[in-house]
Amino acid sequence: MTPLHLSTQSGTVLQGALFSEQPSDTVMIAITGIHGNFYSNPFYRNIGETLSRHGIDFIYAQTRDAFSKMAVINTQTHQKEIIGSFNEDFANAIDDVKAYVDYAEQAGYRRIILAGHSLGANKVIYYLSHTADCRIAKFVLLSPANITHLTNSVSEQERAFIRQHIENGRGETLLPFELFGWLPAQANTAYQWLYSDLLNNVHVEADGDFTQVERIQHTGALLIGRYDRFTYGDPAGFLQNINAHFPNAAQNELIFIDQTGHTYQQKEQKLADILRDLLQKWQK
Numbered sequence: 001m002t003p004l005h006l007s008t009q010s011g012t013v014l015q016g017a018l019f020s021e022q023p024s025d026t027v028m029i030a031i032t033g034i035h036g037n038f039y040s041n042p043f044y045r046n047i048g049e050t051l052s053r054h055g056i057d058f059i060y061a062q063t064r065d066a067f068s069k070m071a072v073i074n075t076q077t078h079q080k081e082i083i084g085s086f087n088e089d090f091a092n093a094i095d096d097v098k099a100y101v102d103y104a105e106q107a108g109y110r111r112i113i114l115a116g117h118s119l120g121a122n123k124v125i126y127y128l129s130h131t132a133d134c135r136i137a138k139f140v141l142l143s144p145a146n147i148t149h150l151t152n153s154v155s156e157q158e159r160a161f162i163r164q165h166i167e168n169g170r171g172e173t174l175l176p177f178e179l180f181g182w183l184p185a186q187a188n189t190a191y192q193w194l195y196s197d198l199l200n201n202v203h204v205e206a207d208g209d210f211t212q213v214e215r216i217q218h219t220g221a222l223l224i225g226r227y228d229r230f231t232y233g234d235p236a237g238f239l240q241n242i243n244a245h246f247p248n249a250a251q252n253e254l255i256f257i258d259q260t261g262h263t264y265q266q267k268e269q270k271l272a273d274i275l276r277d278l279l280q281k282w283q284k
Contacts, residue, residue, distance in 0.1 A: 001048065004059070006103050008095045011076030012064065012083060016100065019048030019058040026111040026283060027057040028275070029100045033118030033145065034065045034085050034183070041117065043268035050272035056279050059104065063096040063123065064088050068184060086174065087186045090126075090198040097127040105135055113220075113279060115140035118262065122147070122199040129201075129212035138282055139220035140275070143262050144242060146230045147200040148208075150180050151193060162190045202242045204232055210245035219246075221253040221278055225260035225267070253278070 004016040028051060030044065038044055038060070048058040064070075065085035074081050097114070104112045114136045116124035121144040128139060158177060165173055171188035179185045179193060192198070201212040222243055224235045231238035236256055243249050255274060260267035 004103070006099045007075040008092070008099045010092070010095055011074040012081065012092075012095075013072040013075060014064070014096060014099055015062050015066075015070070015072075017048070017060040019052040019060070021052040022055060024055050024057045025109060026055075026113070026279065027059060027104050027107075027109040028113040028115055028140070028279060029059045029061050029104060030140075030142075031061050031097055031100070031114070031116035031120035031123050032063060032066050033116070033120040035067065036117055036120060037062065037066045041263055043264045043271055046268040046272040047275055050269070050276050051279065054276050054280065056276070056283075057109070059100060061097075061100045061120075063120070064092060065119070086184050086189065087172070088189050088192075090192050090196055093123040093126050093199065094130060097123055098131070101133060101135055111137045111283070113138050113140060113282070115142060116144075117142040119145045119147075119199060121145065122201055125201050125212050125216065126199055128218055129215040132215075132217065136218055139216075139218050140278070141220070141222045141242075142271075143224050143228055143230075143264075144202045144222075145199075146202065146204060146238065147193070148203060149230045149232070153180050154194060159194060162187050162194065166191050202238075204234070204238050204241065206241055206244075208241075210242070213242060213245040214247065217247060219248045219251040221255060223255040223257065223271070223274070225257045225262060225264055227259065227261040229261055 002018045006014050044060045051058045064083045065088045069084035112135055114124055121141040165187035172186050174186055179190050222239050224239050226235050228235040239254050243252050264271045
């Protein structure tokens, strides 16, 4: 495993890792979700080690919210900046994903598979819908995040507090409570979670706003655990509803993994094996 330190166009440095055991023309980039690091999502190691053993490189791609807070040196300002889930601006998602795709292109990969887990899957949708990046061969969406499920837990009192901070120009103030009961956040970030549609692009409801999904011409695969608790008890229906809005829905593969949930606990190697078989099929 080789550490990666990639600079975005704005100079923010993202930390990832490359799994590679032999020269390969195919790479899978996995955009992490919120707090989607090796510690909270150990399945990344299973995926990386499994794919690389079978001649497919793997990039574990942290974005700005992989941890609560990280200190990095901006390559443009040469100043220290603090990034993390507490102050993430969703509008930076395209910049973040592009940094990894640019790296893969410059490294000479001929086939780039763009994947994302949880909020990372939403970022992949956002990226592809706005860039139509022809360098991407296929996408893989792992347990897309149902943001409405999360925001429904925020009380009206908390929402009013957040709106008041924004109106009073105190967007960079850290909230005195944790959003969703577990996420320390500045008012600006909390406001985006509640009211921005940038990453709120998949839904349980059939009449939800699928504008971004409907713009994507790429094809690929969507995966979910049958115990995923962010889908109101219907993971299969959630994934089928998302897929129905892709222009080329019939060409996508839907894969359901039994006896596991949002982070594939106890099925980490099963997930890795499924992805290996999927990518090997796409290579033919």
